[in-house]
Each structure stands twice: as structure tokens, then as C-alpha cells.
Amino acid sequence: MNLLDLLLELVAERMGVADVDPDRLFIDYGIGSTDAVALAGVLAEHTGTELPNSAFYEHPTPRALAAHLEEVRVGGPAPAPGDSTGPGAFPSASTGIGGLAAEPVAIVGIGCRLPGAGGPGELWELLTSGTDLVGPVPAARAERDEGWAEPGVGMGGFLPEVEAFDPAFFSINAREAAAMDPQQRMLLEVAHEALQDAGLRLADVTRTATGVFVGISSSDYLVGRFSGGLAPDAYTPTGTAHSVAANRISYVFDLHGPSMAIDTACSSSLVAIHQAALALRTGQCDVALAGGVNAVLSPDIGRCFRTAGVLAPDGRCKSFGAGADGMGRSEGTVMVALKRLPDALAAGDRVYALIRGGAVNSDGRTNGLMSPSAPAQVRLLRAACQAAGVAPGQVEYVEAHGSGTRLGDLMELRALSEVLGTAQRPEPLPIGSLKSNLGHLEAAAGAAGVAKVALALFHGVLPGGLHADRPAEDFAWDAGGLRVLTGPEPWDGRLAGVSSFGFGGTNAHLILQAPPSRRPALDAATPPSKEAAPPSRQVAQSSGGRVPAPSRRFLPLSAHTPQALRELAERWRDLLAEPALDLAAACHTAGARRDHHAYRLAVSGTDAAQLAGELERALTDLVATPPAGSAAGGLALVFTAEPTASEPPTGGLPGAEVAEALRRAGVVPEMVIGDGAAELVAAHYSGALSAADARAVAARRARLLAGLPAPHALRVRMAARLAEALCRRMGSGLAVSAVESPQTCVIAGPPEALARVRAALSDGGVLCADLGPVTAAHGEPAVKAAPELAAALAGLAPQEGRVTLVSTVTGGPVAGKALDAAHWAGQLARPGLLGDALSYALDRGVRTFVEIGPGVLGPRLRAVDGGRKARLVRCAGQADVPSALIRLYELGHDPDWAVLTPAAGVTSVPLLPWSREWSCVEVTA
Missing domain, CATH: 3.40.366.10 (Malonyl-Coenzyme A Acyl Carrier Protein, domain 2)
Incomplete structure (x- = not known):
């Protein structure tokens, strides 16, 4: 019996059907993962060939699987063109449109709002500390729907206040804010934070060719808004449209580059970043904001995943671990700010990492729409390496998709092993997944992976993952050339990959490279090292007219509300206590690389301690007297x-x-x-x-x-024309010397003449004051x-x-x-x-x-x-110049901060605190 007939007979017997079409998908006959394991075992007994459990998914029809078995039996298929993994198999530089050399794209800013992490510094801290951020759904959400109580549905990576928002900052009225999907709200705030982290002021990007690329997939808010009985209004269409998630950022910040939302399910944000990099390389934009968002507002999709058997009962992604039993859901937002590398270097930007190249493809027809494809992932990895101009053996780490489903993880491991793990390398390739820390961010997952790898390349440390101390048992780790990273490791690596796969079949992979000069960022966990300003950013001082000496530091702080200003000042007071603070870079970032808002304070001093003392006094004044908003005039x-x-x-x-x-x-x-x-x-x-x-x-x-x-002078409370007449009447030698106001003037003359004037005015009740000699x-x-x-x-x-x-x-x-x-x-x-x-x-x-x-x-x-x-x-x-400059700043007059805070590099300093007195509940109730 030939292999195809044998396979048809086995399927018919296993699934209890009379006839099996050799070109229909296995899933059409109800073959799931359990059946695939059983059939693989039977086939192995008949053919003497060991089959992986994923074979029925990689070759999804009886005819395709039989052909694959035949190829294996006669020695395996010939390698596809471009499959070589030797050092010389790929060009030395990446290629772009039309074969032209593609320059690297720099990641210059990171904004994120994730469970336990309100910025890149906090994200790095939780990654290096190995923190598990999975927990129960917030009580307010749990109370609204009993579906959250189902196993795995109410556990995940949740934000405590997913609906929190500061609409006034973006000039959005309360009713429009209430109609906006929380995903749009988060994107606006985090996009602004990514710009802040990049040291890009709104004036730097407004009315410029800045692009916005947003990965978004969830429609929980739209469904809930209508099913919850809330009456739709004029703001509902734009408040819930996925396209507007990107378009609103472009609108609010007045950005003129491409603006698009991308939905490829769980690979959405990585595809968005890939598209942003292509747009930069082809000149469609000069700066790009790219990333993704996910908000888990309803238990319904989680319940569907549970029914499909892909949701972990404890809500945790045990990526590549022996205990992998499904994925856990998560929510949040990640946005990165991107520039072409030459532009970033010319501007003196901090560069976290470079995007060398990447690829996007589709599984095509697999054993079911949601079934992954290891061959497609193999093609993807090879295409990404070729686009980046690197050999597979040069990749030193992969931030994998790693959703924690047993079959999905196995297929990914096989693809990684085939292309990267068995490439020429002295040690197994380390892999990991952020999902093990905080769950599957779905449409935002790929962007989160990019942020993790960018920070790892920047800091020179590989963070470990969780739940994989005992790795998956159905993969041959030693032969496969891979290992799961379970703890942080020092890393001087230069290249890493990031994978993200959508459940509809769209796969994406990017190759990231370490920045031109790796240096630590400034955050609570990792104080900075000193960094010199690039020569092109130094401010030339011409002779004449001195500005304050370079040893004096100016620290300007501003916010859009008094409370936000106080909170910002408190954050800075804590930062100034950091012993290794790069004060020059911090002051330069605060002055020359941040927007300046209506409520302001500034301090100056020669060192961090003096600045902290001045700031403490300013905080005392802020508590006693709320600041007035500046209106410069x-x-x-x-x-x-x-x-x-x-x-x-x-x-x-x-x-x-x-x-x-x-x-x-x-x-x-x-x-x-x-x-x-x-x-x-x-x-x-x-x-x-x-x-x-x-x-x-x-x-x-x-x-x-x-x-x-x-002469002597006398100030009199009298109009100038009357004073002039008085001088003419009182005798020679008297004259009006100054007119101070319509009611006040100064009369000058000999002392004896002024005495007569004073006596006459006093008798008439006119106020006057002797000014003495002038x-x-x-x-x-x-x-x-x-x-x-x-x-x-x-x-x-x-x-x-x-x-x-x-x-x-x-x-x-x-x-x-x-x-x-x-x-x-x-x-x-x-x-x-x-x-x-x-x-x-x-x-x-x-x-x-x-x-x-x-x-x-x-x-x-x-x-x-x-x-x-x-x-x-x-x-x-x-x-008096320093104090005058501070006072002028507080009154709304912006000095040239490039002069007062000479270029010393961009570093992480406290972000603008949001003011969230607005409540969606209050508006919609």
C-alpha cells in the first residue's frame, strides 16, 4: 500500500468516516492536536519514520503529508534557493526597494503602558527582576460581567485603570472622550510619551512628514457600547473606528506623514513597525510613531479562546515550558519613535537600537485558519535575515512569539531550530518571550517584543523569562541548537530577532542591531554613565556678552496643570538624589528636548544637591501658593x-x-x-x-x-500741563523734568524755588514728595x-x-x-x-x-x-541673570535652552504626569 492510501485509511478509521478526500484539510475531518499525536504515532510504526506532532499542521492535507513522508524516506527535499546558512550566504548590507542599500532605522524613543510598567525604565526593571505581572481582572470589570469568573478568563495582565485619560491635554471635550475607545485614549498618551522619551518636542514634528502606524485588533469597546444600551452619538463612529486610532494621533499632533491602522491580529504591531521602517527608508516620512494597543474590556473573546482550548487556566503564558497549557491574555500599549539613522545621529538623539530589516508573510492554506505553519515561519526567518543583510548564524537572540500553546510553541521551535539554531554557532541560541512575564498583548505583542529587545541591546543584558525552568519535553533541545533563557545574562551581542504571528496567518520578523555606541539609560533601576555630546551638537559661543557659566545648571519644569507640575517636581527631586545622575544630560533633556507648558517652575545651581534644595523650596511654595498659568504676552x-x-x-x-x-x-x-x-x-x-x-x-x-x-526735584500728584503752568507762574529756574503718568510728574529747579512750589501745593492739598538732588x-x-x-x-x-x-x-x-x-x-x-x-x-x-x-x-x-x-x-x-532667566521662564518666556543647557545627550528623565480628574463613568452615566 502506498503512503497516500495508508494515510487515507488511517484517517478514515480514526475519525469514523467512509471516504477521505486527499486534498481536503485534516481539520475538515475534525483532526485536532490529540488526534494528530495519535496518528503520528501510528504512521511512525508503519513507516519507520519518526514524525513530529506538528506534521499534520505543517502538511495539512493527506496528499501533502504523504508527499512529505515520501521525501523524508528517500533522503529529504532539496534545499530551497536561499536556504544556505553559511556565513557568506547573505549580502553584507541589507537591500531595500529595487535592490538599493537600505539604511538602518533608529529606535530613538519608547513609550509604553503595560501591567506594572508605565515607561521603558519600569519595563526594564520588571524584565531584569523576573517579575510576574499576571493577576486577576480589576474588580470594577469583574463586577460588570460574570463571564470573568471562568477559568483563565479573569486572569491575565491587566491595567488597573484602562479607561483613565487626560482629555484636556489633547483639547478633547468630555463627551468625545467618553465615546473614544480606551485603546485610542492610551495610544494618544503613550505616543506623546514616546516623543518625550525621544527628546522630540511637538514643535519638532508638528506639520512635518511624521508617520503614524498603529497595530490594533480588539473591538471590545464598540461591541460593549452598543450591547450595553448606551445611545450612540456623533462621536461614536470616530471614537470606535480602528483607522482613527492612528488618524487621531496625526490629527491631534498635526502630523502630515502616512497614518494607518493595521490589523493582522497578534502580529499587528510588528507589521506596523515594519511598515514604518519601510516608509522611512522610502522617504514617505522623516519620523515615525509605530506600535500597537490592546484592551481586554470584555470576557467574551477569552471565553471563546477557552472553548477553543488555547487559554491557560491560570492566565499565564508558559512560553516553551514543559507546563505550557495555553496563553494568557494581556493589555497595554507600546509605541516607538523611529528615525533614519543618519538623521538621528545628526540630531544628537539617543539610539536604543537599530532595525536592520525584516519580513512579513502568510501561512497560506494550513490545517485550519488558526493553525500555524512551521514552513511559513522558516521562510519568514530566512527572508528577514536576507532583508537585514545578515547570516542566520549571526543572530544572537530571538524574542520569540512564544504564546504558550503547546503546538504553537513546538512549531516555532522547529522553525527557529531549522534556520537559526542549527546555523554555524558555538553555543545554543537563547530565546525568550515577554509573554511569560505579563501575558499575550495580542495586537501590541510585537511592539512589546521590540521594546524588550531594544532595551536589552542598549543595556547589554538579556533578561530571562518565566515558567520554563523545565523546558518543553517534545523538542530535542540539544540537537535543535536552542535554549530558553530563564534568568538575566550579561550580553555584548549585536543582533537579535523579534517574531510575531497572527492567528489569521500573518507572520512578521524583524532583525534588530545594537546602537552605534551602547550606553545605559537613566531610570530608577540603572543610573546613567557620563556621555559626551556629539561635536555637531555643541553650541558655539561668540565673544561679547557672557551667558551663565557652564558650571551653573538650569532645570526648567512645566506641566499643563498645577497638580501635574507638583508631581513632576517631586519626581525630579527623587531623581536628583541618584548618585550617578548625569546632570548635564538630564538638564539638557529637560530644557532643550521637552515641551514647555503653561504651569512652570525652574531652578538653577552648580550641582544636583543645590538643584534639589532649590526644588524642595519651590515645592514648598507650590503647596502654599498654587502656580498661575503663564501668559507671556x-x-x-x-x-x-x-x-x-x-x-x-x-x-x-x-x-x-x-x-x-x-x-x-x-x-x-x-x-x-x-x-x-x-x-x-x-x-x-x-x-x-x-x-x-x-x-x-x-x-x-x-x-x-x-x-x-x-537742581533738586519734587514729585507732584498733578497732570504735566498743569505743572508746566505752575512752573511758569512760580518763576524762572523751574521746569517739568519727567512725566511719570497722566496724574504724576516731576518738577526740577533750585531748592528755594521748589520750596515755594511745595508750600503752594500743600496749601491746595496736592500730594508731593521731595526727591532731593538730581x-x-x-x-x-x-x-x-x-x-x-x-x-x-x-x-x-x-x-x-x-x-x-x-x-x-x-x-x-x-x-x-x-x-x-x-x-x-x-x-x-x-x-x-x-x-x-x-x-x-x-x-x-x-x-x-x-x-x-x-x-x-x-x-x-x-x-x-x-x-x-x-x-x-x-x-x-x-x-542677577540666572534668577532673571528663571523668572522669565516662569512667566512664559522661553530662553534658548540649547545655550543654557548645552548638548550633553538625551537621557530618560521624568515624563509629564497626566491629570485624570475626568471620568468616563461620570460622563456616560
């Missing part, structure tokens, strides 16, 4: 220190160096004002006068005033001397300025070329209109005034504020 510099003839040439423009230091730190005003002779300093800052011309004018002016009698400017003697100054400055040639100068001569803006001899003669003779200049700035949106001078601006600014809530920042000298 415009900014003006106001110079109030006057130059004199006695100053040396290099110091004849007081405040100029301070202003230059602020400018180099990124403080760029909309307007500049100078009080009295300080208008010369303002003119120089604006660009209208050179430093030499400004000093020359100041010297001429000072020498001229020195020859005039020194300079002769603006008084009657100065009016007479003004023509002499104009003649001395006849050759002055001002230029158009860069910054608007608001003059105290006119009370409004003055063109740079108008600052000629006549202007400075008028400035000497006419009353100073500082109040009008300040009012002009306020009328045009300036709300922050930086006084560079002795601190006289406060009363004058308050006099003209008129309820507009102007803020005053004083910066008298170089020593």
Missing part, C-alpha cells in the same frame, strides 16, 4: 542706569553686557526703552548706535551737564544748553535698528535713523516721558518688563498699568 527691556563721563570706555554703557547676556540666552524683546540718558544704552541695544557712538554721546552729554547747576537734565538750564550739544554731535550717523526703540523723548517708537544730534539735544531739554513709553508698550501687548538698572521702575509701571497685570523682572547686573 510681549517683552520689553527697560534700561534705567544712566551712563556718565567718568565711566571707562568699556563700561560706559551700563547694562549693555547684561542685556547682551540675556539676548544670548534667548531673551529677545519686542521693544526696548531707556529712561533719561539710559536711552543711549537702549539705542545701542536696538542697533541704531554703535557702542563707540553711544559712549561718545554719553560723554559729551555728561560733560555738558557737569557745568550746570545741580542731574541737570530736562531742567531749565538744560534747555538753554541743548543747542550746544546738538552742535557737538553734528556728525552723528545713526542706523536703522533691529529692535523697536520706544523713546522717552516722544513717548512712542522712533526710527533708528531719527536718533541724530537733534534727537539727543531734545532728549536733554524736554521732559522725560517714561510713563508714555511704558503705556505705549502696554497698549501693544507687552506684559513683561525687564528692568536693567537700580530698581526704580516698579512705581512708574504700576502708575500706568491700568489693571493690565504687567510683570516686572529686575536684572541689575550679571549676578
Whole structure:
């Protein structure tokens, strides 16, 4: 009897059928795993050939299996093209579209929300500690459906608050948030966290060709929303559509690259990352966010898996272990931020790992739609190696699919063994699966595997898995060239693979490579090492105008709510206590590589201890006085220190160096004002006068005033026009020298004349205050001397300025070329209109005034504020620059953090805390 007839007879006898079609699937006759084991044993007795239990799945029809048996009996099939596993079998560089060399793709950021892990640092800690995150479903979910009580259904890797969300941060109203699938909510938050981890600000990606690729499969929320009796509304279609899971990220962040959701079941997120890498390599996008999400909101699918016999009763995936009895379900989100490697290096990004290449294929027709195929996995692994330009023997670890089903694990082991395990290597290939720690993340599983391998390559440690101390007994481990990793091991490996298989037959495998320079990340478990900034990221400092010394560190913190700011400050306080903290990298990441939100605080210091102390004081203030949100408005510099003839040439423009230091730190005003002779300093800052011309004018002016009698001054509560009339009536020598506000001015003149004015005003009930001796400017003697100054400055040639100068001569803006001899003669003779200049700035949106001078601006600014809530920042000298920069930041003015926090590498620092006062239950109840 030939092999086909024998097989048909055995199947008919085993399954109790009369006729067996040689081209129908075994599963069509009801042959499951138990029957396959029994039939394999009978066939072995008849043919003398030992068959694996998976043979009926790898060759799913009687004709296909008979052909395979015939090939084995005559010596096995010839190797397929490209099946060679020798060192020279593959090209030295990966190939891309049309055979062009494909550059590696860098993983520059990782965001995750997984059971027990709210970020890559926590994920790494649970992996290296061998933590089991499987537990019972949260009570709130268990109470809603008794189906959770079935064995295996209510155990898994669950998030404590899967519906938690911060809609206000994304400008989403409460009703729309309530209609959104929790998977969409998680994706938004974790995508933002991946950008933060990458050191990418929203301004870096908004309106750019940034792509979004999301693996998503579960529809629990859609089904539950309708079956639960909730009335659909206008937000339901977009809130539950899988396509919008990706599109909403692109919409909220205004990203213009490809945006797509991918559903290949459990391989969805790995396929999504593969597609993202292809899009980067072909220029469809410059940055990509890719990953997947899964939320287990209903017990129904779990109950189906239990009926199908693939759900572990204890909810645990015992990947490749002898006790493997099915999978356990899990939920969460993983997103990675990707760039082309040259772009990442040029930007000074931290690179966790590289994606060398990968492949996606399908099982085709197997022994049932959900049945895996070892031959398809073999083809997949070979194709992935070829796409990555590596020989199978070069792969040093595989993060396997490892779902924990006995048959699925066995087929995967056979495929791994055939392509990688028996390749030329000195030791067995270590394999593992994150599923053993926290269950099967389904659509997010592949992305979680990528995150695990990227962290392992970055840290140089291979984490072990769980539940496989006794490996599967139906696989020949020694001959197969594989071993299950059960504990963490130091690793200087360079290449690793990640597999993910969908139950509909779509398989994916990526080859990852260690980063160009492996260095530890900063997290609670693993403090960082010092890392030097790439030369291309160093900030060049030109001469003139000092910024704070590099030894002084600035730490800016911000959040979108007061509570989030307090929580962020507390996290930073704890981080600053880490003994091996790379302070330069941490401050650079916080300043130059993070978004800055409305609620802010900043501290500065020379070391971590000083920063921590300042932060502790700031936290005390935050508790006592909740911070106000910043609303920057415009900014003006106001110079109030006057130059004199006695100053040396290099110091004849007081405040100029301070202003230059602020400018180099990124403080760029909309307007500049100078009080009295300080208008010369303002003119120089604006660009209208050179430093030499400004000093020359100041010297001429000072020498001229020195020859005039020194008057006294009296501040009076009176309109300027009335004060001028009073001066004319009271006698010569009196003049209005300054107009501070519509209700207040200053009269200058001889002491005896001022005494008469004061007596007259006191009798009339007019408030006045003696200011004592002042300079002769603006008084009657100065009016007479003004023509002499104009003649001395006849050759002055001002230029158009860069910054608007608001003059105290006119009370409004003055063109740079108008600052000629006549202007400075008028400035000497006419009353100073500082109040009008300040009012002009306020009328045009300036709300922050930086006084560079002795601190006289406060009363004058308050006099003209008129309820507009102007803020005053004083910066008298170089020593005040750090505190001024901090205050300006807290008021909403962003300095140039690339200057204040020089490039020192991107590292992991605390993420923005979410504010989750919103409740889906409250909205939908």
C-alpha cells in the first residue's frame, strides 16, 4: 500500500468516516492536536519514520503529508534557493526597494503602558527582576460581567485603570472622550510619551512628514457600547473606528506623514513597525510613531479562546515550558519613535537600537485558519535575515512569539531550530518571550517584543523569562541548537530577532542591531554613565556678552496643570538624589528636548544637591501658593542706569553686557526703552548706535551737564500741563523734568524755588514728595544748553535698528535713523516721558518688563498699568541673570535652552504626569 492510501485509511478509521478526500484539510475531518499525536504515532510504526506532532499542521492535507513522508524516506527535499546558512550566504548590507542599500532605522524613543510598567525604565526593571505581572481582572470589570469568573478568563495582565485619560491635554471635550475607545485614549498618551522619551518636542514634528502606524485588533469597546444600551452619538463612529486610532494621533499632533491602522491580529504591531521602517527608508516620512494597543474590556473573546482550548487556566503564558497549557491574555500599549539613522545621529538623539530589516508573510492554506505553519515561519526567518543583510548564524537572540500553546510553541521551535539554531554557532541560541512575564498583548505583542529587545541591546543584558525552568519535553533541545533563557545574562551581542504571528496567518520578523555606541539609560533601576555630546551638537559661543557659566545648571519644569507640575517636581527631586545622575544630560533633556507648558517652575545651581534644595523650596511654595498659568504676552527691556563721563570706555554703557547676556540666552524683546540718558544704552541695544557712538554721546552729554547747576526735584500728584503752568507762574529756574503718568510728574529747579512750589501745593492739598538732588537734565538750564550739544554731535550717523526703540523723548517708537544730534539735544531739554513709553508698550501687548538698572521702575509701571497685570523682572547686573532667566521662564518666556543647557545627550528623565480628574463613568452615566 502506498503512503497516500495508508494515510487515507488511517484517517478514515480514526475519525469514523467512509471516504477521505486527499486534498481536503485534516481539520475538515475534525483532526485536532490529540488526534494528530495519535496518528503520528501510528504512521511512525508503519513507516519507520519518526514524525513530529506538528506534521499534520505543517502538511495539512493527506496528499501533502504523504508527499512529505515520501521525501523524508528517500533522503529529504532539496534545499530551497536561499536556504544556505553559511556565513557568506547573505549580502553584507541589507537591500531595500529595487535592490538599493537600505539604511538602518533608529529606535530613538519608547513609550509604553503595560501591567506594572508605565515607561521603558519600569519595563526594564520588571524584565531584569523576573517579575510576574499576571493577576486577576480589576474588580470594577469583574463586577460588570460574570463571564470573568471562568477559568483563565479573569486572569491575565491587566491595567488597573484602562479607561483613565487626560482629555484636556489633547483639547478633547468630555463627551468625545467618553465615546473614544480606551485603546485610542492610551495610544494618544503613550505616543506623546514616546516623543518625550525621544527628546522630540511637538514643535519638532508638528506639520512635518511624521508617520503614524498603529497595530490594533480588539473591538471590545464598540461591541460593549452598543450591547450595553448606551445611545450612540456623533462621536461614536470616530471614537470606535480602528483607522482613527492612528488618524487621531496625526490629527491631534498635526502630523502630515502616512497614518494607518493595521490589523493582522497578534502580529499587528510588528507589521506596523515594519511598515514604518519601510516608509522611512522610502522617504514617505522623516519620523515615525509605530506600535500597537490592546484592551481586554470584555470576557467574551477569552471565553471563546477557552472553548477553543488555547487559554491557560491560570492566565499565564508558559512560553516553551514543559507546563505550557495555553496563553494568557494581556493589555497595554507600546509605541516607538523611529528615525533614519543618519538623521538621528545628526540630531544628537539617543539610539536604543537599530532595525536592520525584516519580513512579513502568510501561512497560506494550513490545517485550519488558526493553525500555524512551521514552513511559513522558516521562510519568514530566512527572508528577514536576507532583508537585514545578515547570516542566520549571526543572530544572537530571538524574542520569540512564544504564546504558550503547546503546538504553537513546538512549531516555532522547529522553525527557529531549522534556520537559526542549527546555523554555524558555538553555543545554543537563547530565546525568550515577554509573554511569560505579563501575558499575550495580542495586537501590541510585537511592539512589546521590540521594546524588550531594544532595551536589552542598549543595556547589554538579556533578561530571562518565566515558567520554563523545565523546558518543553517534545523538542530535542540539544540537537535543535536552542535554549530558553530563564534568568538575566550579561550580553555584548549585536543582533537579535523579534517574531510575531497572527492567528489569521500573518507572520512578521524583524532583525534588530545594537546602537552605534551602547550606553545605559537613566531610570530608577540603572543610573546613567557620563556621555559626551556629539561635536555637531555643541553650541558655539561668540565673544561679547557672557551667558551663565557652564558650571551653573538650569532645570526648567512645566506641566499643563498645577497638580501635574507638583508631581513632576517631586519626581525630579527623587531623581536628583541618584548618585550617578548625569546632570548635564538630564538638564539638557529637560530644557532643550521637552515641551514647555503653561504651569512652570525652574531652578538653577552648580550641582544636583543645590538643584534639589532649590526644588524642595519651590515645592514648598507650590503647596502654599498654587502656580498661575503663564501668559507671556510681549517683552520689553527697560534700561534705567544712566551712563556718565567718568565711566571707562568699556563700561560706559551700563547694562549693555547684561542685556547682551540675556539676548544670548534667548531673551529677545519686542521693544526696548531707556529712561533719561539710559536711552543711549537702549539705542545701542536696538542697533541704531554703535557702542563707540553711544559712549561718545554719553560723554559729551555728561560733560555738558557737569557745568550746570545741580537742581533738586519734587514729585507732584498733578497732570504735566498743569505743572508746566505752575512752573511758569512760580518763576524762572523751574521746569517739568519727567512725566511719570497722566496724574504724576516731576518738577526740577533750585531748592528755594521748589520750596515755594511745595508750600503752594500743600496749601491746595496736592500730594508731593521731595526727591532731593538730581542731574541737570530736562531742567531749565538744560534747555538753554541743548543747542550746544546738538552742535557737538553734528556728525552723528545713526542706523536703522533691529529692535523697536520706544523713546522717552516722544513717548512712542522712533526710527533708528531719527536718533541724530537733534534727537539727543531734545532728549536733554524736554521732559522725560517714561510713563508714555511704558503705556505705549502696554497698549501693544507687552506684559513683561525687564528692568536693567537700580530698581526704580516698579512705581512708574504700576502708575500706568491700568489693571493690565504687567510683570516686572529686575536684572541689575550679571549676578542677577540666572534668577532673571528663571523668572522669565516662569512667566512664559522661553530662553534658548540649547545655550543654557548645552548638548550633553538625551537621557530618560521624568515624563509629564497626566491629570485624570475626568471620568468616563461620570460622563456616560
